[in-house]
Amino acid sequence: xGKWADGYGTLRAGDVTxxxxxxxxxxxxxxxxxxxxxxxxxxxxxPAASVHTFRMRFPIDVAxxxxxxxxxxxRTMVPGRxxxxxxxxxxxxxxxxxxxxxWGLRAGSRVELTGPxxxxxxxxxx
Numbered sequence: 001x002g003k004w005a006d007g008y009g010t011l012r013a014g015d016v017t018x019x020x021x022x023x024x025x026x027x028x029x030x031x032x033x034x035x036x037x038x039x040x041x042x043x044x045x046x047p048a049a050s051v052h053t054f055r056m057r058f059p060i061d062v063a064x065x066x067x068x069x070x071x072x073x074x075r076t077m078v079p080g081r082x083x084x085x086x087x088x089x090x091x092x093x094x095x096x097x098x099x100x101x102x103w104g105l106r107a108g109s110r111v112e113l114t115g116p117x118x119x120x121x122x123x124x125x126x
Contacts, residue, residue: 004022004024004046005022005024006022006023006024006025006028007022008020008021008022009022009113009114011041011042011044011093011111011112012114013103013104013105013109013111014103014109018042018095019040019042020041020113021041021043021044022043022044022113023043023044023045024046029046029048032045032094033056034055034056035057036057036058037057037058038058039094039095041095042093042094042095042099043093043095044094044113045092046091046092047090048089048091048092049086049087049089049090049092050082050083050084050085050086050089050092051077051083051092051094052081052082053078053080053081053082053083054079054080054082055079056079056080057079058079058097059076059077059078059096060076060077060094060095060096061074061075061077061095061096061100061101061105062074062075062076062077062083062094063092063094063105063111064089064091064092065089065091065092065093066089066090067090068110069091069111069112070108071105071106071107071109071110071111072086072088072089072107073107074100074105074106074107076097093111
């Protein structure tokens with residue numbers, strides 16, 4: 001298992017590819033999307049098993065990912081909420097509300113991540 005690094009890359013969900021921001025350090029995960037008015041693409045928080053939307057300015061879609069980047073659940077969260085931790089979640093993907101539905105992301109899907117030199121990619125199903 002490789003080490004994660006803050007940086008930028010791409011997220012592939014089915015036929016859709018979007019920009020990805022990786023928040024792997026404690027400081028980057030803590031900051032997350034706070035103070036922003038929106039996001040183009042998605043943000044990956046790693047390691048993470050839950051998120052909150054306190055002090056957020058906009059609703060977000062949240063996908064909880066297992067260690068192989070399989071989607072465990074997708075939820076839309078409005079500002080001022082605390083998400084429950086997902087026991088098998090190792091990563092959390094965030095995007096503007098409605099984005100994940102447009103991308104076809106749902107429980108059982110798998111995503112592929114590429115980007116910073118030390119960013120791992122999801123293994124393919126046999």
